[in-house]
Every structure is written in structure tokens, then in C-alpha cells.
Amino acid sequence: MESKIILPERDMPRQWYNALPDLPTPLAPPLEPGSGKPVTPDMLAPIFPQAVIEQEMSPEARIDIPEPVLDIYRLFRPTPLVRAHRLEKALGVKCKIFYKDESRSPAGSHKPNTAIPQAYYNAREGVKRLATETGAGQWGTALSFACKMFGLQCTVYMVKVSYNQKPYRRILINSYGAEVFPSPSDKTQTGRDILAKDPDCQGSLGLAISEAVEDAATHEDTKYALGSVLNHVVLHQTIVGLETEKQLAMAGEKPDFLVGCVGGGSNFGGLVLPFLPRKLSGEKIRFIAAEPKACPTLTRGQFRYDYGDVARLTPLLKMHTLGHAYMPAPIHAGGLRYHGDAPIVCNLAAEGIVEARSYFQNDCFEAARLFQATEGFLPAPETSHAIKAAIDVAREAEPGQNVVFLFSGHGLLDLASYDAYMQGNLVDFEHSQEDIDESLKACPTFD
Amino acid sequence: MESKIILPERDMPRQWYNALPDLPTPLAPPLEPGSGKPVTPDMLAPIFPQAVIEQEMSPEARIDIPEPVLDIYRLFRPTPLVRAHRLEKALGVKCKIFYKDESRSPAGSHKPNTAIPQAYYNAREGVKRLATETGAGQWGTALSFACKMFGLQCTVYMVKVSYNQKPYRRILINSYGAEVFPSPSDKTQTGRDILAKDPDCQGSLGLAISEAVEDAATHEDTKYALGSVLNHVVLHQTIVGLETEKQLAMAGEKPDFLVGCVGGGSNFGGLVLPFLPRKLSGEKIRFIAAEPKACPTLTRGQFRYDYGDVARLTPLLKMHTLGHAYMPAPIHAGGLRYHGDAPIVCNLAAEGIVEARSYFQNDCFEAARLFQATEGFLPAPETSHAIKAAIDVAREAEPGQNVVFLFSGHGLLDLASYDAYMQGNLVDFEHSQEDIDESLKACPTFD
Incomplete structure (x- = not known):
């Protein structure tokens, strides 16, 4: 096996x-x-x-990857694509679940x-x-x-x-x-x-x-240097999806669901975009984005021009936004606490090509703990959103289908979050529509 | 490359x-x-x-590895053998340096x-x-x-x-x-x-x-369950050396130096023992054990029967020992703070087949930081002893020789130690001969 x-x-x-x-x-x-x-x-x-x-x-x-960049990539790349046999078994699902393990880098993430x-x-x-x-x-x-x-x-x-x-x-x-x-x-x-x-x-x-x-x-x-959102960042992350595509081909498999968490959208974009041409040419591949209910950019934000930052120093980007002054609740998935998302990802979400789902953090930690209990590795709180979505998707999938999710990072430096979760001290946040509407009023009107 | x-x-x-x-x-x-x-x-x-x-x-x-054990091993094994190109270059050495990366397990070590x-x-x-x-x-x-x-x-x-x-x-x-x-x-x-x-x-x-x-x-x-010292523990760890042997063969290389840190001796034994038959049949392979000067079991202990524990509950083992009541200084490599070592490793050390070296922790952290600055990954304090020894050995090696060391674990949960090191707050300990002699008096006399 x-x-x-x-x-x-x-x-x-x-x-x-x-x-x-x-x-x-x-x-x-x-x-x-x-x-x-x-x-x-x-x-x-x-x-x-x-x-x-x-x-x-x-x-x-x-776009060519420069040789000195490849040399540093080789310190940890290519990363493994892993079949989550034990997670499948624990869920009792008949689909296959794979995870692309980007936690293997020196920084512990993609x-x-x-x-x-x-x-x-x-x-x-x-x-x-x-x-x-x-x-x-x-x-x-x-x-x-x-x-x-x-x-x-x-x-x-x-x-x-x-x-x-x-x-x-x-x-x-x-x-x-x-x-x-x-x-x-x-x-x-x-x-x-x-x-x-x-x-x-x-x-x-x-x-x-x-x-x-x-x-x-x-x-x-x-x-x-920006770590997400912009086109060049998403571009660099496509090595994740490009490797995944080759690895699935090696295994004689094709993806039915590609799942990732979305903070600014770069890990998700990096996974799914290389499959965009295949999807556009008719292949049935669903792109599932998972985000926190405490910062529900794709699921509850508006698709419009907004600033990338609070001080309005950045160019205006057309994206799903909760308003550039939005202060997300202090959930433990700090990397998902951003009011906007990558314009490329939002563009595809607006077209219905990307589907978004939102989750409470306690549900995500529960999913992370199931992953840990079966596959052994402790996920980052951000990654737990992808795992939660992948588990939901796997339960909906047909026998024989393939669910591929991005394991964006490990949780070894997030142990205080797990302690809080295990002690039952994590609160689930969801902002009211009034709060979000109020925050959106600050958006410029350039549409 | x-x-x-x-x-x-x-x-x-x-x-x-x-x-x-x-x-x-x-x-x-x-x-x-x-x-x-x-x-x-x-x-x-x-x-x-x-x-x-x-x-x-x-x-x-x-001894056969049971199938259910192989299934769990497969969550993270085989582990990579990595050529440390950038470390070699920083050192200016002409030998090749490889590390066997056992930090990839869910627990972060071998x-x-x-x-x-x-x-x-x-x-x-x-x-x-x-x-x-x-x-x-x-x-x-x-x-x-x-x-x-x-x-x-x-x-x-x-x-x-x-x-x-x-x-x-x-x-x-x-x-x-x-x-x-x-x-x-x-x-x-x-x-x-x-x-x-x-x-x-x-x-x-x-x-x-x-x-x-x-x-x-x-x-x-x-x-x-014991995590080191005993024969069955070292036995299980030999998968490390057995994989390394196959990987070196894949690369068309043979080892000249095998280097590991020694706390109880299991990671070191796991790496070197599979090469013992080749060494005994005349192949020139040196087995280098690295230990802390604060707990210099192989370099300053006596080879004799002693208890494995303070309360004298365990059987007596013939091994290098500093005395079972020895209280090593609180260095950050907690995993190396043990008064004895695996009898198999000691047996070979007594024969001169295993060579031991001891190091101060500040020198080891310095070596760890050089590894991090070149290869990217942060080593555990224990592992830093193997890195220090591997660097020393690489500087002594002939051009074209191969130095293989065991990267036994990552340092992501040892960051307080690195903070202390970077702040210049780490003290180097070395016990006096009187202290060690005194501690050895408690050993039983069954030789």
C-alpha cells in the first residue's frame, strides 16, 4: 500500500x-x-x-524559473503528494484523498x-x-x-x-x-x-x-515583498499545482476536487491554477476554497475595487473584500485574517469557477486533530481549514473520485492554539451583516 | 545539481x-x-x-518488520538522504557531505x-x-x-x-x-x-x-517503553542505516565517515551498525560518535556494569557510564543528558570500532546556525552535535571522500535554546575529573 x-x-x-x-x-x-x-x-x-x-x-x-531559484527550491522540493489512506479509512469514504505536503520547507509552509x-x-x-x-x-x-x-x-x-x-x-x-x-x-x-x-x-x-x-x-x-494576493506571488506558487499535476499523472490519477485554504489566496491559487486550462476545456475538476467564518472574504465580501492595506498606500485591486479597515476577530489562523483575496482567485470565484466555503475554527481544529490521529502530522491552524473542507468534500464525493488538498503548513509553532482548543477555550466568531456592511462603506467607488 | x-x-x-x-x-x-x-x-x-x-x-x-509497522513507517519513510551542497561550499571542503534526514517524521526525529x-x-x-x-x-x-x-x-x-x-x-x-x-x-x-x-x-x-x-x-x-540504549531499540533504528546504504548505492557512492550524536546511542547505532559487516570485512569506514562535554559518557566514562536508572530498578548493563546517579549539567541538548550508552555502541567503542568526540554546546549551536544558514533547516540541539562533528570531519577528510551524518531531529520546538544562544546566554559546562570519579564510586562491582 x-x-x-x-x-x-x-x-x-x-x-x-x-x-x-x-x-x-x-x-x-x-x-x-x-x-x-x-x-x-x-x-x-x-x-x-x-x-x-x-x-x-x-x-x-x-515563465522560466531562474537556476539560482531552482537551487534553493531543491533544498526541499519537489514535495511529496501523499495518499491519506488512514484518514480515508477513519472517514469510511470510498473516494481517494491525497494531500500535497508543503509543510516540508525550512519555513514549514508553502x-x-x-x-x-x-x-x-x-x-x-x-x-x-x-x-x-x-x-x-x-x-x-x-x-x-x-x-x-x-x-x-x-x-x-x-x-x-x-x-x-x-x-x-x-x-x-x-x-x-x-x-x-x-x-x-x-x-x-x-x-x-x-x-x-x-x-x-x-x-x-x-x-x-x-x-x-x-x-x-x-x-x-x-x-x-508581499507574501500573497498579487499575481507574481500566485505565479510563483504554481509550482505546487504543477508538481501535483505530474504526481497525479505518475499515479495514473486525475483530480476531481482540488481543495485549499484561502487567506490571501496564494497557496490555493498555486494549487488550482495549473489545472485551469483542463477545467476550461471541459474536464470536471472542482476548485474548493476554504476560509474562516471570522474573515469570510469570498463567501460574504463584495467583488469590487479596494485597497490592499489600512493606510491606503497600495494600488486598488478588484477583488472580494470585506473593506480594507475590516478587523477580523483574533482567530488562531492568523494567516487567514485578511480582508481581501488574490484578484486572480476572486476573478475565478466571480465566474463560479472557484467555489468557496467558510468554517468555524473549532470545527477546523477538530478536523486537524482527526488528521493528526490518522496521518500523524500536526497541521497549521490555516491548513486545518483545508482539511475540514477536504473531509466535507470527501464525504460528498462519489466512490473512486479523487480529493486533493493542499497541506500548506505544519502546526509545530501553533501549539498554544492546540492547547487552547484542547482546553475548550476557543471561541467561534461570525460577524454580523451590519458590521460587514459598515466596513464595506469605506471602499472606494471605482467600479 | x-x-x-x-x-x-x-x-x-x-x-x-x-x-x-x-x-x-x-x-x-x-x-x-x-x-x-x-x-x-x-x-x-x-x-x-x-x-x-x-x-x-x-x-x-x-528480523522481519511487521506489516502494520511498515504501514505506519510509510507515513514518513523512506526519509531522504540529502547532499549538503551549500554547506560544503561554505566550508570550502572538497569532500561530499550528506545528511540522512530523520526530522521528517511526525514527531520530528528518528x-x-x-x-x-x-x-x-x-x-x-x-x-x-x-x-x-x-x-x-x-x-x-x-x-x-x-x-x-x-x-x-x-x-x-x-x-x-x-x-x-x-x-x-x-x-x-x-x-x-x-x-x-x-x-x-x-x-x-x-x-x-x-x-x-x-x-x-x-x-x-x-x-x-x-x-x-x-x-x-x-x-x-x-x-x-524505552527510547534508547537497549538492543531492541537500536535494532529498530537500523532502518536508518539500511536506507542510507541503499541510497548511497543509488548515488554510486560509498561512505568514508558516518557521524551521529550519542545520547543513549540509538540514532547513532541505527546509522552505523548496518555498515558494521562491511567495516569488519576491511572496508575503510569510520564511525564517529559526538557527545556533549557536559555528559561525556564515551570519552570520559568507564566501560563497566552499571544501572540504567537512578533508583537501581533496571538490570545492570555493561556500558560506558559516568555513574547512574550522575547529574549532567542542564545543557539544552536534553536528549544527550544520560549517564550511560547503548551496550552495543559501547562494546564497539571499547574495541576502537566506534570513535567518540565531545563538544561544548556553544560550538554545536554555532555549527547548527551554519547549517541553517546554508541548508535552510533548523536542527535540534542534540543534532547540532552531529553537525559539529561532521564539519570537523569534513575539514579533515580527503578530497572525494564522503561524510554522512544523521540529522536526527529539527529544532522547531527548541527555539528558546536558540534564543538563549543568540543572546549569548549559553554556558559551556565541563565536569571535573573529581566529580566524575566520585560519581563512578556508586557503580556496582560485577566486572
Whole structure:
């Protein structure tokens, strides 16, 4: 009874897949906040390197992965595709369940897939330091690791609630040589303004983004790196789906359901987008996105232009949003606490190509514990949403169908969350429609 | 530039290698503490299942791995053998460095290799609960995981200094359904006696063993499981070396140096023993054991009979020992804080077949950080000793030689140690000869 489908290193994909040219409805362009006009590449130059800006808008369906990036990928890639025999048995389902294990990277998640090329392109263009935000800490870990590999300095603004909940994450990021500040911090004007109004502010991903962007924009040798949402990030993550496609072919299987959790949408997009051409050409593959009920962007947000950050420093993106000032409840899946989602994923959700489901965190932890009790590994709280959705989908699936979900990260640095869950101390949050409507009022009207 | 040598799942070894019949000098038998006579199988029956007792004394060179054990092994095995290209380059060495990555298990270390069969054999023989000790927490995690897989209850006595240093370890063990007590505890007579004398006692592995053995011996439905030292434990760990041998053959390489850290000796024995027949038949392979200067069992201990635990409940084993009441300094590599070592490893060390080196913990953390900065992954403090030794050996090696070391576990639950190291707060310990001589006086005289 074989469990793991291992792609030989020599067969690791050497190109990423860019979904932009294949989208049935073209992606709405990012808009400049002041004028409402489409953003031009030169506007992004203060915060991103040239290669990344080109990728953000590229019309090419395949983009070469540079050799130095492949070298670092090879420290942990290709990652295994694993048949979850024991989970299937515990559920009593007749479908097959596979998980693509992205927890095997040094950072413990899929995030290095984009951190590595971003660090590489910046280093190649002479940048000395990268600034970024992090929610649960997965992205901060990934970027600090990638910066270490290419000799860059790294500054991480970490959402304060996670900074306090997860001291080990902070140490791990430090251990890769990065400096870490709780956000809101006194290091930026944005942070100082917020702290003046609310000294106890627990932060949000949108706010931390504002701080990191300001840091990059106000320092000559520094650029910004984002861990999700943008096209180039999703592009880099497609190595996950491209490997999965090859691995399923090796096993003589085809996917019926592809399942991932959605915070900003990059791990989900990375898994499903390489299968988009097949789906568009008629193959029956369902793309299932799982998100928290405490931050129900795809299931309850509006599809419209909004800012990516609280301070309105970023371009406007057309995406599902809960409003850029939305403060999600402090659930333990910190990486899913973002008001928006990747425009590419939202574009497909608006077309009905991506289906979204939302879950309470206690149900997700229960699913995570079942996974742990059967397959052995402890999932990250974010990943638990994908597991919950995969279990639901598996129960709905026909005998012989294949459910493939993305195991985006391990939970070894989220043990305080599990302790709280086991003690029965986790609260389930769901915002009222009034709250969400109120938050959406702050959105600009550029539609 | 390929990095990983992946053994296909179908080629995973289906037998363990038992070194007992191949030892140049037969192993001295374990002795019954009271009489000084060799231990008979029936004496071990109260604490071990029959299958384990048979393996402990088996004359067979190959022992079949049961199918249900293989099924659980397949959740994470075979593990990769990885070429450390970037570490080689940073060191400027001309030899090749490989590491066998046992951090990939659910428990994060090599320990499940024996936890799984031990849990299986106990469950098969109708045992309901296993009691054990744990130092740094790796073994407790592994046994609780294995018990979960086979439906057994699990009680873990965790050395108090580690219990307090590593709260996440305790939660992780709990998350696999086990109960965890800091040792010395008030759950056993041994623990209560110690606490009465020294309420602040920080514990030791030897003491925690006493508690777990007492628990098993005094409860009908409970048996004991040990994570290192004994022959059957080392036997189960030989899957590491057997896989490594196949992987090196796949790469067309042969090992010149095999390097591992030694706490009780099981990961080291598991790596090197399968190469013993080749070494004995004249092939030039050096077996290098790395241990802490704070607990220098092989480098400064005496090779003689001693108890395995503080309370003198265990049989006498002929091994290198610092004295069974030795209290090693509270270094962060908790898993290496044991006064003795596996008799098989000691037998070979006494013959000069195993060479031992000892290191200060700051030097080991420095080596670990170099590994992290080049290969990306954060090692456990125990593993850092193997890395330090491997680096030293690589610098001594001839061009073209191969250094293979065992990456026994990751450091993601040891981040407080790294924080202390980065802050410059780690102290290097070395006991005086007087201390060690004094400790050795307590050894029995059965030689």
C-alpha cells in the first residue's frame, strides 16, 4: 500500500504557470489610488524590483524559473503528494484523498515558493534589504529564510496579536537573521498614528502591510515583498499545482476536487491554477476554497475595487473584500485574517469557477486533530481549514473520485492554539451583516 | 545539481539488522541487580512484551518488520538522504557531505522508528497503556504518536528541566493523547522519595526512567517503553542505516565517515551498525560518535556494569557510564543528558570500532546556525552535535571522500535554546575529573 508519490528532482518544473492569459474574463487592472487610472510599471518601481513588476503583468503563460531559484527550491522540493489512506479509512469514504505536503520547507509552509524568487530578483537588482509584514508568522519565516539564502537583510512587521501568541515564530524569524517588530510599531508614521489613537491595537495584516510598504518607500536601499494576493506571488506558487499535476499523472490519477485554504489566496491559487486550462476545456475538476467564518472574504465580501492595506498606500485591486479597515476577530489562523483575496482567485470565484466555503475554527481544529490521529502530522491552524473542507468534500464525493488538498503548513509553532482548543477555550466568531456592511462603506467607488 | 537521494517506497527495507551476532566480542549479558546473575527473559516480562524481549536477545542477523509497522513507517519513510551542497561550499571542503534526514517524521526525529514497533508489539499482546520517560521531549512525542496509531494509552514522565524549558513539547505530546508529568513527580514512590529530599530537583533521564519503570511494574495493564540504549531499540533504528546504504548505492557512492550524536546511542547505532559487516570485512569506514562535554559518557566514562536508572530498578548493563546517579549539567541538548550508552555502541567503542568526540554546546549551536544558514533547516540541539562533528570531519577528510551524518531531529520546538544562544546566554559546562570519579564510586562491582 504505497503512500507517497515522489516526483524525481530532475522532473521538478522549470517554469511557473501564469494564469493571466487564460482567464475567461481578463483581470481588471490595478488602479492608482489618487487618480483611479491603471497603475503603470514605473509607479511600482519604488517598492518592487523590475523582474517582479514584469511578472505581475506578464502575458506569457509560462515563465522560466531562474537556476539560482531552482537551487534553493531543491533544498526541499519537489514535495511529496501523499495518499491519506488512514484518514480515508477513519472517514469510511470510498473516494481517494491525497494531500500535497508543503509543510516540508525550512519555513514549514508553502511560503518559500515565492519568498525565494522575490529575494533572488531583489538581490540581483542590487537591493540590500526587504521589508514585509507577517500574520501568523509563516511568511515572515519564509522571507527571512530566503533573504538569508541570497545575503539580503530583512525587516518583518508582525501583526501584534500573533507576535504575542507565537514567541517561537519571532525567534525562528530572528534565527534567519531578520529583525521583527510587532505591528503597529513606532518604526513608521502609519504605526505611530495608529498607536496614538489606540495604544492597545492588536494589529491586522492590512495594517502591517502599510508599515512595511512605508518602510520600503522611505528607504533607498529597501524594497517590499508581499507574501500573497498579487499575481507574481500566485505565479510563483504554481509550482505546487504543477508538481501535483505530474504526481497525479505518475499515479495514473486525475483530480476531481482540488481543495485549499484561502487567506490571501496564494497557496490555493498555486494549487488550482495549473489545472485551469483542463477545467476550461471541459474536464470536471472542482476548485474548493476554504476560509474562516471570522474573515469570510469570498463567501460574504463584495467583488469590487479596494485597497490592499489600512493606510491606503497600495494600488486598488478588484477583488472580494470585506473593506480594507475590516478587523477580523483574533482567530488562531492568523494567516487567514485578511480582508481581501488574490484578484486572480476572486476573478475565478466571480465566474463560479472557484467555489468557496467558510468554517468555524473549532470545527477546523477538530478536523486537524482527526488528521493528526490518522496521518500523524500536526497541521497549521490555516491548513486545518483545508482539511475540514477536504473531509466535507470527501464525504460528498462519489466512490473512486479523487480529493486533493493542499497541506500548506505544519502546526509545530501553533501549539498554544492546540492547547487552547484542547482546553475548550476557543471561541467561534461570525460577524454580523451590519458590521460587514459598515466596513464595506469605506471602499472606494471605482467600479 | 541534484540534492536529494530518494529511496522509492517499494524499496524500503522490510527487515531490521541485528548486530548482536556480528559483534567481534560478544555482548556482556545484562545482570540481575540483586544476584548479579544474567537476566532471563521471564525477569523482563513484567515490563516488556514478549516480542520485544525476544528481539533484545535474538541471535538472528535479520528480523522481519511487521506489516502494520511498515504501514505506519510509510507515513514518513523512506526519509531522504540529502547532499549538503551549500554547506560544503561554505566550508570550502572538497569532500561530499550528506545528511540522512530523520526530522521528517511526525514527531520530528528518528524516535518513531522504535516507538512504532514497540507500540505495535504491546498492542498485539493486549497491553492497554505504555509508560515512559522523556528528556528533551523527542521520545515522549514519538511514543505518544505511536500509541495513538495503535490505540494505546500513554503516560510520559518528562525530565523537569525540559518540561519547564519546552512547554510546546508538552502540548505536542498531549495532542497525541498522552498524559505528561514533570519528573520527579508525585505519581511514583521513586519520585516522592526524591522530592522529599530535594523539592527543587530538576530531574534526569535516569530518574525519569525509574518512575516509568515503577509505573509499569505496579500496574497490570501497563508496560514500559524505552527510547534508547537497549538492543531492541537500536535494532529498530537500523532502518536508518539500511536506507542510507541503499541510497548511497543509488548515488554510486560509498561512505568514508558516518557521524551521529550519542545520547543513549540509538540514532547513532541505527546509522552505523548496518555498515558494521562491511567495516569488519576491511572496508575503510569510520564511525564517529559526538557527545556533549557536559555528559561525556564515551570519552570520559568507564566501560563497566552499571544501572540504567537512578533508583537501581533496571538490570545492570555493561556500558560506558559516568555513574547512574550522575547529574549532567542542564545543557539544552536534553536528549544527550544520560549517564550511560547503548551496550552495543559501547562494546564497539571499547574495541576502537566506534570513535567518540565531545563538544561544548556553544560550538554545536554555532555549527547548527551554519547549517541553517546554508541548508535552510533548523536542527535540534542534540543534532547540532552531529553537525559539529561532521564539519570537523569534513575539514579533515580527503578530497572525494564522503561524510554522512544523521540529522536526527529539527529544532522547531527548541527555539528558546536558540534564543538563549543568540543572546549569548549559553554556558559551556565541563565536569571535573573529581566529580566524575566520585560519581563512578556508586557503580556496582560485577566486572
